Amino acid sequence: MHTMWKGTISFGLVNIPVKMHAATENKDVKLRQLHKECKSPVKYEKVCPVCEQELKEEDIVKAYEYAKNKFVILDEEDLKAIKKEQGDKAVEIVDFVKLEEIDPIYFEKSYYLSPNEGGSKAYSLLRKALEETGKIGIAKMMIRSKEQLAVIRVYKNALVVETIHYPDEVRSVQDVPNVPEATEIGTKELDTAKMLIEQLTAAFEPEKYKDDYRTSLLDLIEEKKNTEQVATAKDKAVPNNVTNLMDALQASLDRAKKEKPKPKPANPKRKTKTAVKKKATS
Template identity: 65%
Template sequence: MHTMWKGSISFGLVNIPIKLHVATENKDIKLRQLHKECNTPINYKKVCPVCEKEVEQENIVKAYEYAKNKFIELDKEELEALRKESEDKAVEIIDFVKLEDIDPIYFERSYFMSPGDGGSKAYSLLREALAESGKIGVAKIIIRSKEQLAIIRVYEKALLMETIHFPDEVRSFEEVPSIPEETAVSKKELDTALLLIEQLTTTFEPEKYDDEYRTALMELIETKKKGEKTVTAPEKQPTASNVTDLMAALQASIDKTRKKPAKKAATRRRAAASSVKKNA
């Protein structure tokens, strides 16, 4: 697994050399844009709209726009000095908190942490202490010239670092338009909704969810790659009808879930079989 960051993390007087490895991967299928006439990939150039010419990288500077078309230019050396000053600081766990105290809206990206040279014992100590206490660590780290707030927690047998947003990066729900005020809901409607939730409640099994669009797109690409002229469109999933009667919609949903016990049972059997294989 590729190491994308090396450094150390500390709590109190304990210092742990660590390496970061990206814990997730983006599996989106990337499509290129081609010139329709000759199928040549389209390139993107940095062009100045005033000079009407392409600008080379060495002639590009960074600046902050503090007002419309008003900029403060920042030298490369100034930015480098700020970055270096921050990177020289140790990554320190600031606080220990409970994971449930942090709303998921704050979470950004996950990184596995592995011990650096000579760091195995301290790494194990932090892992065991977090597991025993049921707490997670809150820390700051510089990644790619950007200061990040992060949490450190135990995942399986590894330490996991998850970068999280700073509070001022999370927008207020009050900015969201058209959120309804509290609306009177009848007890019957609420009870029916709760029944539907109960019928759809299950144990979270991540392996049963997949990206149906990505799978269909890859099938289409493979079919065209083989030179076949026709392809079979994926079966269209039924969409929710525009039912104005809330009770009718809830009852229809409940009736629908009652007709699918076999699928859930099959899913549980597959999960059980998978678990047996893993433990074998």
């Protein structure tokens, strides 16, 4: 499993060297966009809309738009300095709370933690302490240039980091439009709804839930592939050097003909000295 982060998690005077691994993966079926005519993949290029020029990475800088079309340019050196300052800090567990105190709306992404060299005993200590107290740790850590609020908890036999949103990242429920106020509900209707919920209540078994859309899409792709309903992108035309050379030679010849000075026409009225002498002799 790929290691995406290495660091130290501490609580009190206990330091645990750990490695972090992504606990989930995106299994969305990615579809490409093709040119309908030649079936070639469509490219998306970075182009300046004012200069109408295609941009390279070295032509692009990062900035913060603090007002309409007003930007503060941020140098890479400044960003690296802040990142290093925060990244060098150990991940410190600052509080321990109960998992049920955190609403699921705060949860973002999960990562597995494994002990790094020399950290197995401290790793096991934290895991055992969390299990027996029923608590989870609240910590801050840097992931991909962003300071994350996170919880550290036990999942089966491993420690897990769950990144969670900061309170100001969760939008206020008061901003949700058309949410009805408390409405008078009939006793019979409520009892029927509760009875239905009870009948559909079951133990959570994640294995029984499947992504039906993804399965159907993959089946459709396989069916079309097996029946040869496929398209092959055309190769980009490679310049023919011979043709280009002949074109260049012909163009040069045509230009030379245009630029070559034309010979001056002979003047019939002008006679040479020899012709004049012959006439005088006769």
